[in-house]
Amino acid sequence: MKKYILSAVAVLSATTLFTSCNDSLDTDPRVTEMTSATFPGKPADVEALNAATYSIMNTLGGGDQSGICNNPFYWWCMMSDECFGSGGLQDNVNKSLHHFTTASSNQYEQEFILLYGGISRANNQIETIDNVNWTGIEAQRNQLLGEAYFMRGFYTLLLTQLFGDVPLITSTTITDEMQQQVSAEEVIYPQILSDFFSAKNLMKAERANGSGHADKFAAEGFMARAWMFWAGFYKKQLDLSSGDATMTLVEQEGCPAGTTLAKAQIIEGLKDVVDNGGYTLCKDFRSLWQYSNSFLWDEAHDEALKAEGKKQYAFIADMDRADCFDQPGMGNGNTEEIFQIQFMNASSWDIGGTYNNPRMYSNYLSCFWGLRNGATNDNGKRTKTYPFNQGWGQGTPSNNIWDDWDNADPRKLATLIDLDHELDGYTYEKDDNEESGYACKKYAEVNLWQNASDNDAWWEQCEGYSSSALGNPQQGDHFEDFYLMRYPDVLLMLSELTGDAQYMNVVRARVGLPAVSYSLKALQEERRWEFALEGLRFNDLRRWSGIDSGTSSLAANALQAQKGKSITCYGKKNSMTMEHMTSSWAKRYADTNGFLPKPQRQITLMNNAMQQNPGWDENTPAAEWTYKVLY
Numbered sequence: 001m002k003k004y005i006l007s008a009v010a011v012l013s014a015t016t017l018f019t020s021c022n023d024s025l026d027t028d029p030r031v032t033e034m035t036s037a038t039f040p041g042k043p044a045d046v047e048a049l050n051a052a053t054y055s056i057m058n059t060l061g062g063g064d065q066s067g068i069c070n071n072p073f074y075w076w077c078m079m080s081d082e083c084f085g086s087g088g089l090q091d092n093v094n095k096s097l098h099h100f101t102t103a104s105s106n107q108y109e110q111e112f113i114l115l116y117g118g119i120s121r122a123n124n125q126i127e128t129i130d131n132v133n134w135t136g137i138e139a140q141r142n143q144l145l146g147e148a149y150f151m152r153g154f155y156t157l158l159l160t161q162l163f164g165d166v167p168l169i170t171s172t173t174i175t176d177e178m179q180q181q182v183s184a185e186e187v188i189y190p191q192i193l194s195d196f197f198s199a200k201n202l203m204k205a206e207r208a209n210g211s212g213h214a215d216k217f218a219a220e221g222f223m224a225r226a227w228m229f230w231a232g233f234y235k236k237q238l239d240l241s242s243g244d245a246t247m248t249l250v251e252q253e254g255c256p257a258g259t260t261l262a263k264a265q266i267i268e269g270l271k272d273v274v275d276n277g278g279y280t281l282c283k284d285f286r287s288l289w290q291y292s293n294s295f296l297w298d299e300a301h302d303e304a305l306k307a308e309g310k311k312q313y314a315f316i317a318d319m320d321r322a323d324c325f326d327q328p329g330m331g332n333g334n335t336e337e338i339f340q341i342q343f344m345n346a347s348s349w350d351i352g353g354t355y356n357n358p359r360m361y362s363n364y365l366s367c368f369w370g371l372r373n374g375a376t377n378d379n380g381k382r383t384k385t386y387p388f389n390q391g392w393g394q395g396t397p398s399n400n401i402w403d404d405w406d407n408a409d410p411r412k413l414a415t416l417i418d419l420d421h422e423l424d425g426y427t428y429e430k431d432d433n434e435e436s437g438y439a440c441k442k443y444a445e446v447n448l449w450q451n452a453s454d455n456d457a458w459w460e461q462c463e464g465y466s467s468s469a470l471g472n473p474q475q476g477d478h479f480e481d482f483y484l485m486r487y488p489d490v491l492l493m494l495s496e497l498t499g500d501a502q503y504m505n506v507v508r509a510r511v512g513l514p515a516v517s518y519s520l521k522a523l524q525e526e527r528r529w530e531f532a533l534e535g536l537r538f539n540d541l542r543r544w545s546g547i548d549s550g551t552s553s554l555a556a557n558a559l560q561a562q563k564g565k566s567i568t569c570y571g572k573k574n575s576m577t578m579e580h581m582t583s584s585w586a587k588r589y590a591d592t593n594g595f596l597p598k599p600q601r602q603i604t605l606m607n608n609a610m611q612q613n614p615g616w617d618e619n620t621p622a623a624e625w626t627y628k629v630l631y
Contacts, residue, residue: 039128039131040128040131040132041131041132042132043132043134043137043141045132046125046129046141046144049121049125049128050125050144050147050148053118053121053122053147053148054151054212054213055355056114056115056117056118056121056155056355057118057341058341058343058360058361059114059355059356059360060072060111060114060115060158060341061341061343061360061363061364061365061482062341062343062347062357062359062360062361062362062363062364063110063114063356063357063359063360064359064368065109065110066093066107066110067090067092067093068091068093068094068368068394069364069365069367069368070110070111070357070364071364071482071535072111072158072161073484073534073535073536074365074368074395074535075097075111075162075535076535076536076538077534077535077537077538078094078098079097079098079100079594080537080538080559081398081400081401081537081541081559081561081562082397082400082401082532082533082538083098083395083396083398084098084395084396084397084398084434084435084436084562084567084578085097085098085099085395085434086393086396086432086433086434086436087372087393087432087433087434088372088392088429088432088433089431089433090431092629094394094395095434095581095627095630096627098395098434099580099588099627100585100588100589100592100615101582101588101625101626101627102616102625102626102627103626103627105597105599105600105601106600106601106602107597108596108597109599109602111162112159112162112163112599113354113355113602115155115156115159115162116155116159116169117355118152118155118355119152119155119159120169120172121151122148122149122151122152122155123152123169123170123171123172124172125144125148126145126152127171127172129141129148142202142203142204143202143204145202145253145254146198146199146200146201146202146214146216146254147199147203147213147214149195149196149198149199149202149254150195150196150203150214150218150219150222151214152170152195153191153192153195153196153199153222153226154214154222156168156191156192156195157222157225157226160188160192161539162596163595163596163598163613164184164593164595164613165181165182165183165184165188165611165613166181166182166184166598166610167179167180167181167182167606167609167610168182168187168188170191176609179606179607179609179610180610181609181610181611185230185235189226189230189234189247190247190248190249190250191250193223193226193227193247193249193261194250194251194252194255194259196219196222196223196226197219197223197249197254197255198252198253198254198255199214199216199219199254200220200223200269201254202254203215203216204216205276207277207278209333210332210333210334210337210340212340212341212342214339216272217277217279218338218339218485220270220272220273221269221273221338221485221489221490221493222485223261223269224266224269224270224490224493224497225485225489225493227247227261228266228496228543229539229543230245231243231244231245231263231543232542232543232544232546233539233542233543233545233546233547234547236546236547238543238544238545238546239520240496240497241497241498241499241518243263244262244263245262246261246262247260247261247262248260248261266497267497267498270490270493270494270497271494273338273490274491274494274503277487279335279336279338279487279490280335280336280487281335281487281507282323282329282330282335282510283320283510284319284323285411285414285511286315286316286319286323286414287319287323287324287327287330287331288325288330288334288336288442288483288486289325289441289442289444289480290325290331290444290458290480291313291315291316291325291387291388291441291444291446292316292319292323292324292330293324293325293331293458294321294324294326294327295326295448295450295458295461296313296316296387296448296458297316297317297319297321299312299313299448299450300312300313300314300316300317301317305449310386310449311383311424313386315413315422326462331480331481332480332481333481335487336486336487336488337481337483337486337487338484338485338486339484339485340481340483340484341363341481341482341484343362343363343478343479343480343481344361344479345361345464345465345466345468345477345479346361346468346469347359347360347361347362347469347470347476348468348469348470349469349470349471350469358470359470359475361468362468362470362475362476362477362478363443363478363479363480363481363482364475364478365478365482366391366443366444366457366478366480367391367392367445367475367478368391368392368394369391369392369393369394369395369396369439369440369443369445370388370389370390370392370444370445370474371385371388371389371391371419371426372390372391372392372393372428372429372432381454382447382449382454383424384423384424384426384427385423385426385447386423386447386449387446387447387448387458388417388423388441388444388445388446388447389444389445389446389447389454389455389457390445390455390474391445391474393429393432393435393439396434396438396439396440397416397436397438397439397440397533398438398562398565399436399438399562399565399567399578400558400561400565401416401438401532401533402416402418402438405529408513409513409529410511410512411511411529411530411532412529413441414441414442415440415441415442415529415532415533416438416439416440416441417438417439417444418437418438419437420437428568428571428572428573429571430570431570432569432571433568433569433570433630433631434569434578434631435567435569436565436567436568437573440533442532442533443480443482445474446458448461455474456473456477457473457474457477457478459478460473460477465477483534488507488510488531489536491504491506491507492504492523492526492527492530495518495523495526496520496523499518501515501516501517501518501522504516504518504522504523504526507526508526524540527540528540538555538594541554541555541558542555542593542594548593549590550590551584551586551587551589551590552586555589555594556585556586556589556590557586559585559586559589560584560585560586562578562585563577563578563579563580563584563585564577564578564579565577565578566578569631576631581627581628581630582623582624582625583624587624588615591614591615591620591624592613592614592615593614593615595615596613596616597612597616598610598611598612598613598616600612
């Protein structure tokens with residue numbers, strides 16, 4: 001396993017170099033020697049560009065905007081039936097997401113800007129790569145070019161899944177035509193799939209091995225994810241074990257003219273990941289999550305702590321210590337991690353720039369999903385919440401996910417914290433709302449008895465840790481990788497495409513569940529539980545429903561099932577029921593197809609060449625999409 005906490009020096013130097021040279025591309029060349037004509041000039045320059053293309057992911061995973069974590073997969077958790085908005089009375093952005101409303105016309109602008117920023121950096125890398133003489137090292141050139149294509153496809157995929165039909169930017173020179181909104185179904189997805197296709201052909205058939213970089217196998221996995229969404233959502237192939245759809249790709253390097261993509265090629269790519277990627281499932285599902293770290297395991301077996309009467313975390317006591325999160329092959333850089341966002345000990349309040357955020361190097365999702373704490377109830381004390389730590393308490397898991405999940409599935413308690421039964425004396429805060437009684441365990445903040453403060457994270461005991469310039473452990477000391485794709489996703493996509501349960505049953509066997517025959521419903525349930533609170537559920541529901549599917553679709557029904565659930569508000573347990581803010585979840589989903597509103601400021605900047613999405617425009621009563629105070 002790689003070191004827990006990446007060294008900041010090497011990564012920051014690359015990022016700083018890129019920032020200066022990237023800014024220079026928009027600067028008068030008379031005041032800088034570094035222009036697109038002179039940079040990049042050597043392979044190391046392209047490596048710096050590449051590092052900066054990836055660095056946008058840190059702001060996505062670690063930054064925040066207007067009181068919500070930038071991570072789009074976290075957004076999709078709150079937009080699904082997995083999470084309520086929750087948080088404090090003033091936390092309106094997260095509740096807006098959950099209710100498909102908005103409190104301001106530019107509420108989701110930062111995500112829009114970040115993703116286009118990533119696309120711009122990838123375009124620059126693609127366009128300038130041959131400024132360098134690659135004679136004799138062509139493989140290095142192709143790898144870097146393939147990574148740039150991959151990242152452009154990745155950012156564009158997130159952008160269009162969030163905002164639908166948008167301008168497709170494939171050059172650093174943006175023409176008037178390129179600023180026009182285009183069809184995601186007919187134009188954007190063919191480009192996304194072409195980028196992943198080019199990436200898998202250009203990159204070496206070698207695993208990135210937890211380096212944080214994309215590789216051929218990640219390209220094949222994301223090519224499948226993107227194609228399956230396109231085929232299901234847009235082409236309404238809701239059961240891909242019997243359905244199919246063919247797409248003609250865009251000609252570019254690594255993607256020859258006339259290339260088409262259909263189910264057979266997607267299956268071939270996924271089987272390549274299985275046969276040649278070298279991925280294996282961690283033996284214990286808990287090994288994937290930081291609460292299984294060896295420091296906490298040692299405390300669970302510490303007789304002195306037991307004699308002192310201090311609570312020990314029995315949930316991981318039966319694990320083999322070799323399977324703990326921080327052991328070789330587990331946790332960060334584990335054997336099933338295909339692509340991820342990595343974090344390091346470098347957060348600082350002084351970080352600036354359009355695409356940066358002070359907490360961008362910390363997995364800020366842990367703070368947002370942390371247990372709410374205040375002076376009244378003192379929940380942040382380890383005596384009440386051990387081994388978990390305090391945070392903002394936004395996006396708490398819904399009653400639905402707990403109620404629907406079979407207790408016989410060990411992933412249930414490996415994913416969710418049952419606040420009333422797992423923690424001693426946990427009490428709810430007086431400004432809580434939409435609380436379900438559950439919290440996220442997968443990315444939960446973890447504390448130890450040996451830590452100096454109740455607010456310190458377990459990471460301070462790890463190799464490579466030093467106090468960050470942020471000076472705030474609660475917000476800055478979270479270094480658990482955020483998984484963007486794990487090997488089980490490849491296995492379950494293969495089962496869904498082929499109708500062959502053998503791949504799905506490998507995933508079930510890891511957690512001790514019996515083999516089952518293939519059915520779409522069984523596959524849907526398996527994806528729901530394996531990837532709970534990892535941000536995949538919402539887009540799975542969308543592709544199993546199809547565009548313009550109305551209020552009776554699978555997605556609409558799943559969301560509407562939240563209505564009437566008992567919730568805790570103002571610290572009073574089960575004092576209210578969950579009700580929609582303006583109309584109903586089924587109607588808001590049907591009206592919007594699950595897309596967010598495009599930022600009005602960006603529509604104006606593009607001279608109205610981009611149109612507002614249905615469900616958020618003048619054809620829908622403003623009262624239905626305008627945030628309303630419920631509590």
